[in-house]
Amino acid sequence: MKLFHAVALAVLIAGPASAASDTAQTALTPSESWTDLRGDITGDAEIADGGGVFNVDAPYRADDAATVPIHITQTDPSTDIKSLKVVIDENPAPLAAEFTYGPAMAPLDMELRVRVNQYSNVRVIADTGSGLLMTGRFVKASGGCSAPASKNPELALASMGQMRLRPFDQPQMSTPRREAQIMIRHPNYSGLQRDQITQLFIPAHFIDRIEVFQGDDMLWTMEGGISVSENPVFRFQYTDNGATDLRVRATDTEGNVFEHTLPKDAQG
Template sequence: MKPLIAAAIAALAFGPALAEDNRASPLAESHIWNELRADLVGEIDIADAAGRFEVEAPYRANDAATVPVTIRQTDPGLTIRGATVVIDDNPAPLAASFTFGPAMAPLDLEIRVRVNQYSNIRVIADTDQGHLMTGRYVKASGGCSAPATRNPEEALAGMGEMRLKHFSQAPTMSTARREAQIMIRHPNYSGLQRDQITQLFILAHFIDRLELWQGDEMLFTMEGGISISENPVFRFSYTDNGAPSLRVIARDTEGNVFEHDLPKAGQS
């Protein structure tokens, strides 16, 4: 069989399967969510978020320890005051709880999380029209126990360093919206990882509180858990109020507090 013909047959045979593997998948039925829902979010009424906001995540993750999840508002008339991110089948399902300031509207936020096994990633938003939920089913495994990318000494030496990157120019009279990314150096140990030399478990040590401000205006806060990835990254859009810098305050479970003013004019 000629190589080109063989390649064409292979493409026809495997193309649909590959497309199926990489498409986004809606939330799947989850008995774990049914059991944990009251403990995680209480006995609140939750409606379908269809048409209000969407969650983007890969159907099959390239790296279970760093899975990108984007929350994007699609209804500009909605006010999203906060959001809770739940990964049903993770050892600690409550990944993070966010509170948003007015400058984050309309919401467009990407975070990176660990996924321990095939699981729903769901977002429950607190809005002016009640609690709304949507999410994605993600195929990934081993994210919470995946080895850290640096040895403990190296990871702790750079802990608390931060960088700010903007993907859009400074605002003009016609628009004040900007897209930015905050990167924080922190091992965010889950408690399920082993030291690659001693093979002993590394104690959990992660950022559990994050605040982001521009001047005196709060952009967002986060209460986080072990499911937020190593070296957390937050990419988001916001309305620039003219303050010269963004102030980031991060606290971790060991009581360390890291605070930086990152100039908007360039990378820091």
């Protein structure tokens, strides 16, 4: 009995310490892969620490490697973030997405979901027009790019291109700031997944470009690859220009074009 109590006490003592270490070790770590990739991603450009301008939040241990949330929030609104790249060092296609932003997106607050194939740094590199800034997080996840799709291919293709917009209530502010979430139905096949019946690889087929407008004003565009999750979801804040709708246009690698006009106040 004394031994049992001793073990139980040790578990109680060790448990919080272990959890604390999990949450503490989230910053970018040294990476040989990044050393090899950097020239292809940013060329010879110098990259400064972006920690004073924006934050990147991601789980240290991902619950689902195929849908890892990456939340980017700008902490210094005086810096103009014109575009950014999301890079996952150890993924088969490390450059997950490239975003370009219109003025209404400032200050930036955006979340997307990505696949992480093995323990990896997830980097966000922002272009301010006067230089590059980078920060990110180390994420423990594996198998995200080869994880089975949530639906069988026939069902996934049948709903492909459907879109929903979910608005979120915002507290009263001095500016007409809104928050919305856009979900696009698409299997975003990575080329590394197997058909669960035939066990053959499913060919890569994914959304490669998204454009989001409010009225005629561009909010943001994205050029993406296989590292963006199945059924892509994007949550973001923007300054309302008075238009009643958000207009979304997406294309995929098979030449499909999906266009929808989504009322800003639609619930779905």
